[in-house]
Amino acid sequence: MRILIMESKTDESNAVLPPDKVTKRLINSSAQLLNKTKIEPNIQITDKENSIEKIFLLLHHEKGHDFSLYKLNPIYRRIERRMKINNIKNIKDYVLYLQKNKKEVELLFENILINVTNFFRDIVAFKVLDEEIIDPIYTKKNPHENIRVWVPGCSTGEEAYSIAILFQEKKEKQKKDIEIKIFATDIDTQALAVATEGNYPATISNYVSKKQLEHYFTLNREGNTYKINNEIRNTIVFSEHNFIKDPPFSKIDIISCRNSLIYMTKELQKKVFPMFHDALNSGGFLFLGTSESIGDFLNLFDETNRKYKIYQKKETKVEDAFSKGNLI
Incomplete structure (x- = not known):
């Protein structure tokens, strides 16, 4: 029995091999594919999402308000602003800071709620x-x-x-x-x-x-x-x-x-x-x-x-x- 191997973008596509050589060819092909593919785990985004979830839990515990169903981008901009004011570059470090500083939780809460308003706006x-x-x-x-x-x-x-x-x-x-x-x-x-x-x-x-x-x-x-x-x-x-x-x-x-x-x-x-x-x-x-x-x-x-x-x-x-x- 001979088996057809599909290997795109090579001169050996549609190669027909005997069974005893199939396993070796598959291993070699997989290794080549892994070498060509640059895999970058999205650790930063995962950390950011986990940290924001923890911040929401802190705000809910301290202030009784759930921000989890609010759009994330506007809230994250407010979080970044507070991080910059406190000279904190990593959001995980900011979570630790919030856990130790109830005053900062209050300030973040107030910052998130800031809404530009005027008399007869528009x-x-x-x-x-x-x-x-x-x-x-x-x-x-x-x-x-x-x-x-x-x-x-x-x-x-x-x-x-x-x-x-x-x-x-x-x-x-x-x-x-x-x-x-x-x-x-x-x-x-x-x-x-x-x-x-x-x-x-x-x-x-x-x-x-x-x-x-x-x-x-x-x-x-x-x-x-x-x-x-x-x-x-x-x-x-x-x-x-x-x-x-x-x-x-x-x-x-x-x-x-x-x-x-x-x-x-x-x-x-x-x-x-x-x-x-x-x-x-x-x-x-x-x-x-x-x-x-x-x-x-x-x-x-x-x-x-x-x-x-x-x-x-x-x-x-x-x-x-x-x-x-x-x-x-």
């Missing part, structure tokens, strides 16, 4: 929100009714105050006294402390109109900070709340969750969007950041403004959408 989007959502909602409400807004991931409060100002302007224009209640939540207690204080640097004049500054803020004597006025402050309840795992608010007319979802994996978003749907009143609205979308959840929300990411709740039960295979 002014055109807020203009659209005012004209297409806030105005019709306020117009339809009767004086004995109220309007409930939820701002999850509110950070230092600028977004919540911006919405409160728009509603206050509507109240003054329509001369109709409707109670506005805004629930602004976050897991960052330091950011919430800033929001609760309502004291902001004078540079907010770059984002807030002169009229709004005069009506809804008080400039301090030194002229370097603005403090939000009580009529706006009293419409907002700031509280520590993790919208990923804590029970959601209910009977909400508008949810404004801007620039938080971009840091979450699809797996985590599959938990968040159905929860938002349940929290909203019939016909309630969801306002997202310009880099965000509802993805696979068009069975739960209608797209009312594609460019500025405004969606309206559909009268679909979440369990029905899942049972019909409409949610991926």
